[in-house]
Amino acid sequence: MARIVFDLDGTLIDSAPDLHGIGNQLLEAEGHAPISLADTRAFVGNGAAVFVERMRAARGIADAEQTRLLAAFLRQYEQAVELTKPYEGVGSALTALARAGHRLGICTNKPIAPTRAVLNHLDLAGFFEVVLGGDSLALRKPDPAPLHAAFQALGAGPQIYVGDSEVDAQTAQRAAVPFLLFTEGYRRSSVADIAHHAAFSDFARLPDLVRQTLAGML
Numbered sequence: 001m002a003r004i005v006f007d008l009d010g011t012l013i014d015s016a017p018d019l020h021g022i023g024n025q026l027l028e029a030e031g032h033a034p035i036s037l038a039d040t041r042a043f044v045g046n047g048a049a050v051f052v053e054r055m056r057a058a059r060g061i062a063d064a065e066q067t068r069l070l071a072a073f074l075r076q077y078e079q080a081v082e083l084t085k086p087y088e089g090v091g092s093a094l095t096a097l098a099r100a101g102h103r104l105g106i107c108t109n110k111p112i113a114p115t116r117a118v119l120n121h122l123d124l125a126g127f128f129e130v131v132l133g134g135d136s137l138a139l140r141k142p143d144p145a146p147l148h149a150a151f152q153a154l155g156a157g158p159q160i161y162v163g164d165s166e167v168d169a170q171t172a173q174r175a176a177v178p179f180l181l182f183t184e185g186y187r188r189s190s191v192a193d194i195a196h197h198a199a200f201s202d203f204a205r206l207p208d209l210v211r212q213t214l215a216g217m218l
């Protein structure tokens, strides 16, 4: 029985279409051209403030506008759930892992309010004993503190972290925890350039990867 902590955006859920929607609503209201879905995916991973910074940088919007635009972005964020979907096989994989007795948690840089809103909307909240967002603690990933805190909340047992990005790989490395990389999320580098224990593109493979990781076979 292990403790398994998951990243959220780009790992369990494809939330980029909703972020694309609220980002572009904001840009349009400010008189700027929209960003693409590919840009949106590349801007996710370091939390809402960095997302807005990257969006401003793409459209040449001054730093002085950050506070106002971030506040406007956060006002929309909790409602931005309609286009978000779990990746294929996520529900079955979480069910299998929970049935095998593993204890599950989330450590995301997404703010906690929209995190809880989207987990409830997708009926995934019940799987997780601990959910930490990017604003739950003073520090966020790639600092290892929130990952350590998530594992601590899950009690004792071996640890595994599952994520999709460079930020997650760095966090796992700093926390000295085995990292399973989901390759279909929002990573910006090639899989070979991201430190990982094992990589997978299909959630149907995750329960086996967890078994093999725990058995020391990988």
Ligand SMILES: O=C(O)COP(=O)(O)O
Pocket (backbone or CB within 6 Å): 007, 008, 009, 010, 043, 044, 045, 046, 047, 048, 051, 107, 108, 109, 110, 111, 134, 165
């Ligand atoms: O950048 C964000 O807001 C969230 O990203 P994460 O769930 O991949 O940590």
Ligand SMILES: [Mg+2]
Pocket (backbone or CB within 6 Å): 007, 008, 009, 010, 011, 045, 163, 164, 165, 185, 186
């Ligand atoms: Mg992610």
